[in-house]
Amino acid sequence: MLTGITILGATGSIGLNTLSVIQQHSHEFEVIALTAHRQVDKLEKLCLEWTPRFAVMADEDAACQLEQRLKKVNAPVQVLSGLEGLTFVARLPEVEMVMAAIVGSAGLLPTLTAAQAGKRVLLANKEALVMSGQLFMEAVWQHQAELLPIDSEHNAIFQCLPNTQTPTVAVENNPEKIQSGGVRRILLTASGGPFRTYSLEQLHEVTPEQACAHPNWKMGKKISVDSATMMNKGLELIEACWLFSTEPDFIEIVLHPQSIIHSLVEYIDGSVLAQLGNPDMRTPIAHALAWPRRISSGVSRLNLVDIARLDFEAVDFTRFPCLQLAKEAMLAGGTTTTILNAANEVAVQAFLQGLMRFTTIPKVIETTLSHLSGRIVTSIDMILEDDAHARELASEVVNRLTINH
């Protein structure tokens, strides 16, 4: 029997890497659905190559175009659209696994739907967990979904944790669980992004092109900018707290510019376990697709002699204030991380559009957070409301800061 899979965000960097691993194991996996935002050409190409049963475009017009094009060539692919289409393919009975690789808040509802349908959720879309941590984890527990981290650091931590851990590592929100396995702390590594050594003055002048050129990883634009501001590590700190049911103080962030060690787990006997590998997302993707087995991924083998050295540095919270903002938001709890995520998405978009400077990104987030207080989460509607409020306010802040600029 083939394992059915839906890939949310199939045209992106994670989506394409997932298809690359699946291609090497086509006797094991069947692509049931592929989704994208509005890149008709890209999704059309994938549909012709993979003939999934369903193709979903979030954008209605794009869906119409795709449907017409596929009809012309008699491709047996049913085209759906909008949020309805995305959630439909996330819960199909013939789908066992859902790769959640939509970028940003747009991924929340489809990813949550997959968890509520009890699927194996391969989580790349960290923003979904940052927005809705408690609620998302509760859905995973309640519906006995399997949650496997794709983010390379979290996948590494998962691999280094005691082997008694279930795929949903955070068991029933029990912070003692991880400690009872003898774990003393988690070490989350960060490359430091393209501007690791830049002064504050240099950071002031950087362009979107420079910010999107990560030294070790080839990724989508949003996560590339997040890596450059180090908000990515802040979001990952929050993601790790939820995935492993722990607190920010249990996690230490260490700069490791080569991105060879993907993260580490320290035990009370002094042992520190690390997961190493070349920086290529096909490794965590293959790990999660086949867990608990191992399958090949196509990633080149690690040559330690060629690498020769692994360096480590402390993080600098002054030049990268986003990290501190994320940590404080997690400590504040409730929808504070929803607000943080929304303000960050608005600020990153404005920077990518050339509307404001790189160094204005943390200012937009800080100002937004200072005007809105997080609430204890009781429903998904509350999260969506606070997300919308934060976006509105952050857009106003962007306008104000760019006018005064």
Ligand code: NAD
């Ligand atoms: P990307 O920009 O390359 O791809 C994003 C995908 O999401 C595309 O298929 C796009 O069509 C789809 N999408 C965008 N907006 C949408 C919308 N409004 N509605 C529906 N679909 C939409 O991004 P990526 O680099 O592949 O990252 C995807 C996710 O994985 C992000 O959450 C990112 O943080 C996470 N992640 C990525 C990497 C990486 O190496 N790229 C590593 C770790 C985690």
Ligand code: MG
């Ligand atoms: Mg990562």
